[in-house]
Structures are given as structure tokens and as C-alpha cells.
Amino acid sequence: MGFAIAAAAKAAGWTVDLVSGPVALPEPAGVMLYPVVTADEMLRQTDALFGPCDVLIMTAAVSDWRPKVMHPQKLKKDGAGLTVEFEPVPDILATLAQRRRADQLLVGFAAETENIEANALAKLDRKGIDLVAANSVAGPDGAFGNELNRLILLGRDGFRQALGPATKTVVAQQLIAALVARLAAPAR
Numbered sequence: 001m002g003f004a005i006a007a008a009a010k011a012a013g014w015t016v017d018l019v020s021g022p023v024a025l026p027e028p029a030g031v032m033l034y035p036v037v038t039a040d041e042m043l044r045q046t047d048a049l050f051g052p053c054d055v056l057i058m059t060a061a062v063s064d065w066r067p068k069v070m071h072p073q074k075l076k077k078d079g080a081g082l083t084v085e086f087e088p089v090p091d092i093l094a095t096l097a098q099r100r101r102a103d104q105l106l107v108g109f110a111a112e113t114e115n116i117e118a119n120a121l122a123k124l125d126r127k128g129i130d131l132v133a134a135n136s137v138a139g140p141d142g143a144f145g146n147e148l149n150r151l152i153l154l155g156r157d158g159f160r161q162a163l164g165p166a167t168k169t170v171v172a173q174q175l176i177a178a179l180v181a182r183l184a185a186p187a188r
């Protein structure tokens with residue numbers, strides 16, 4: 001979805017920086033790609049690009065937890081069980097939102113399995129962002145690994161717009177068009 005949005009934004013005439021974890025997708029033409037692997041790298045890279053940016057759209061499904069200890073070598077089995085301790089991963093969107101300018105538009109994604117709109121709206125407040133694109137990841141027509149997607153774009157001011165169901169390419173074009181309309185509106 002992130003790659004489709006980057007391509008749609010480029011086609012709309014935006015200057016696009018795409019920060020991406022490892023994927024098997026072709027690089028969209030005319031977009032500046034910043035490959036990263038870890039959430040820390042993604043935070044550092046998005047933080048470095050955030051200052052002058054007008055719109056930040058975070059689609060990355062960042063892991064919420066990481067193992068506290070990294071072992072450089074393979075762990076040998078010794079017949080006993082294994083307990084892995086996890087620590088939280090920094091929330092990139094919430095971190096950047098803390099130093100946002102009022103004229104920047106921050107858009108998050110909310111992949112939900114139930115109570116989609118209520119959970120997405122709670123996320124909007126919690127992360128301090130303007131818009132959240134909520135989608136269902138439950139069931140056979142869920143968003144993950146699917147060519148089709150359906151989003152509900154929700155704003156903290158009561159804004160609500162359904163996007164799709166359509167291919168991710170078309171949904172991405174609809175999302176960018178909605179953001180262009182919103183940026184042109186006097187207040188948000």
C-alpha cells in the first residue's frame with residue numbers, strides 16, 4: 001500500500017521520499033527510496049526527512065515488540081525450554097507527531113480486526129495525528145497480501161470518506177486526491 005501511495009503522490013506532482021523496510025517490490029519511478037531494516041533505522045530516517053515535509057503518510061506495519069537481547073550466534077538447544085523477553089519498539093508516528101508543525105498533515109494507518117472505526121479514532125488521538133486510514137485485515141478480503149483494499153479515512157474533526165474497494169493502486173490515487181482536497185481546504 002505504501003508503494004502504491006508513493007507512486008500516486010508522484011503522479012500527482014508531489015516530491016516523494018519513500019522510507020521502506022525490506023520488500024520485494026519494484027522501486028516507483030521518480031521517487032527517492034530510503035531502504036531501512038529496523039524500526040530504529042526507520043525512525044532515524046523519517047526523523048531526518050520530517051522537518052521540511054508537508055505530508056507524512058505512515059503505512060509501515062512496524063512490529064510493536066523486539067527481543068531484548070540479540071544473540072550473534074545460533075542458540076544451541078539444550079533440552080530445556082526457551083523464554084524470550086521482549087521490549088517495546090519506538091512508535092515512529094507518535095514520536096514525530098510530538099514535534100510536528102500545525103501546517104503538516106500527518107496520516108496514519110490502522111489495521112483492525114474488529115470495531116474498525118472506534119479503534120481507528122482512538123489511535124488518531126493517541127498518536128496526535130490528523131487522519132487515520134482504517135482498514136480491515138480480517139477475513140479473505142482483508143488488506144494484507146491482497147491486491148484489493150478498502151479504507152475509511154477518518155479525521156479528528158469528524159471527516160469521514162470511504163475509499164475503494166478497489167485495487168491498491170486506485171485506492172492510493174483516491175487517498176492522494178482526498179489529501180489534496182484537504183490541503184486546499186482553509187481549516188483542518
Ligand code: C5P
Pocket residue numbers: 039058059060061062063064089090091092093094107108109110111123
Ligand atoms: O499502533 P498501531 O501499530 O496500530 O498504529 C498504526 C500506525 O502507527 C501506522 O500508521 C504505523 O505505520 C504507525 N506505527 C509507527 N511506529 C510503530 C508502530 C506503528 O509509526 N512502532
